[in-house]
Amino acid sequence: MAVSLLLQNPTSFKNPNPLLTTSRSTPPLKKHISIIYSSSAAAITSPPTAYRRPVFNFAAGPATLPESVLLKAQAELFDYRGSGMSIMEVSHRGKEFDSVIKTAESDLRELLSVPDDYSVLFLQGGATTQFSAVPLNLCTSPSDPADFIVTGSWGDKAFKEASKYCSPNLVWSGKSEKYTDIADPDSFASRQNPDAKYLHICANETIHGVEFKSYPIPKNKNSLLVADMSSNFCSKPVDVSSFGLIYAGAQKNIGPSGVTIVIVRNDLLGSAQPSTPVMLDYKIHADAASLYNTPPCFGIYVCGLVFADLLDQGGLAEIQRKNEEKAGFLYGAIDGSQGFYVCPVERSVRSLMNVPFTLRRSELEKKFIEEAAKEGMVQLKGHRSVGGVRASIYNAMPLAGVEKLVAFMKDFQARHP
Template sequence: MSTTPIYNFSAGPAVLPDSVLRTAQSEMFDYNGTGFSVMTMSHRSDVFMSILYHAEQDLRQLMDIPDNYKVLFLQGGASAQFNMVVMNLANGFKSVDSVVTGNWSAIAHAQMGKLSDAEVRLAADGGRDYQYTNLPPVSAWDIDKNSAFVHFVINETVHGLQYREVPKLADDMPPLVCDMSSEILSRRVNVADYGVIYAGAQKNIGPSGATIVIIREDLLERCSDRVPDVWNYRSHVNRQGMYNTPATYPIYISGLVFRWLQSQGGVGQMETINTLKARTLYDAIDGSGGFYINNVHPGARSKMNVIFTTGKKELDQLFVQESTTRGLRLLGGYKSVGGMRASIYNAMPLQGVEALIGFMKEFQRRYG
């Protein structure tokens, strides 16, 4: 094995804590003395039901989820939720509101109207107004009070944008539906400000395959029997998440990550660490004398996905190639954007950010 530390900067599937992987390794063939691997365990067994129960309870504790919210571990990724939220929550409504701030919210906007008669209203357009270098302020969102809900993505992984101040709407406004995939558990949020929070696990929680859905229980009344059970929130809740076979192993790993987060001091402590990591990396970019460029407005810069470029495609490609040989992996930017992207989720240690900055300075000395 290489003695060079490997740091995984992938936007997802993303880095997991070493201690979680070692626990999973030790329990691969025999979970807790059962003689079974979780991979081959019945999802209806008492042992797995205990894994699922404790994963939910630990998530509730970490996020301080109120009792009137249900938690589901579904499949299909966050992309499946683009349609599920409309099918379940827009029944009987003429419209839903959509805030577009980057790649994933633009895809959600395009997808949400495909299985519903509700009009998908564009409440804000960060591409038109800011070319995805800033975020439309919540005060400027054009919201129809009669819409079923307001959908937005709180952190855009491709364009490196994040609402630093967590959006909140007045009580007389439609419920907020938030794609929180790439920042969930990275900072404190008030779950009660949302109607629905959903998140693919593969960025800040666990491996791909599980999707967290946190839904205020009164919204379940909107779920029509016309929605097939496999896509129906109420059906999943009524069957305690066991309508169909859940993603058992990703849920198990997610539960280990929740325990790891508790051991690190919880979400508040992670927020402090994540702020330090992001500030350190942005300072290196801004302090490079223009060699490295980040065009995102400072108040909208993501603490999870830091994008930057040298301004020269060939030099960016060389940066990615050479950094890979130094153990700094998967730093290439999204295919449609290019440049570099460092995803510094909860499990990325400060040492990984410092190693990246060290390489950035060396690279600049050689090519600047």
């Protein structure tokens, strides 16, 4: 079957998909695209291993996605596996989407070895919504205490939002050090409240590039650890059983924006504060298998494709190996530049996902970012709150992208001694 699309800017169109053919008989400024596809899932072919997109996207999020995932989503977009409907049109209660969400959950459970006594929820609202949902679900009243370790901007936002729904205790903050390090958890263990309902951390701080390499042990009587894993979710193996609750926005490592994943131990469900909005009550979503209302269907579908891709690559141990290789190569270039490039983060807690750095001559940073973009390396500008340069090298960033960035860095340094 074939379907015709109309593109208004054909001069900027680059055909990355061998399934696409173009007609030369079309008028100027309009190009006719014939998409030839089969309703059989088996007919969707994977792209060659060579990276064929015009740019390497180093954005912190929404971030780059695997080429194979994008091409498969493209091929299934118009007619999802012979249903006669786009994947964006199928009912969230129909058999097509039922298979999508169940397969996505099953593959995620396999990737992270999620225990049977945990629920996996596909929600909306981003991780920021969970800053409210967590205390509302885990604290029985606004007077209940909760502990927070703050290692960056997102942890700080979670701490401040929680003050509306519980009594947060700041166990430790890296703000005085500009969020460039994480103190030894043993040094502030005594500051934890034994009556706290949970201990909250942000596993990886996207803005500042600080990542927990081992997780603190909660001293509360329930030994309950909660983590925002938005920017390093599925980047390495994690012992889910050591957490009471994990939450993560999808748009860094596992899909488009609009999906938030919550993994929560089942015994924590059902005790939400009476004022909890229905859409923030984990038990309601768990009982409805994430289908209490219309979920972000297309986003969940793409997440499912990403989970399958991660399994095909060998699982999260192999993904961690690749991420460590990429990060090691980039940090090595920074540290080996004789101070031309500087990463402010203490080496022992440097993120594998987000690499911030500055140039010794700060007036060159804008030029660096502009020239890199011209060479096909985009979204390298640091967060507006800290400036500098930031390269986010999530799972889907190929080694070739990091290699190209490092080569550019060396050339730029040579041209600006």
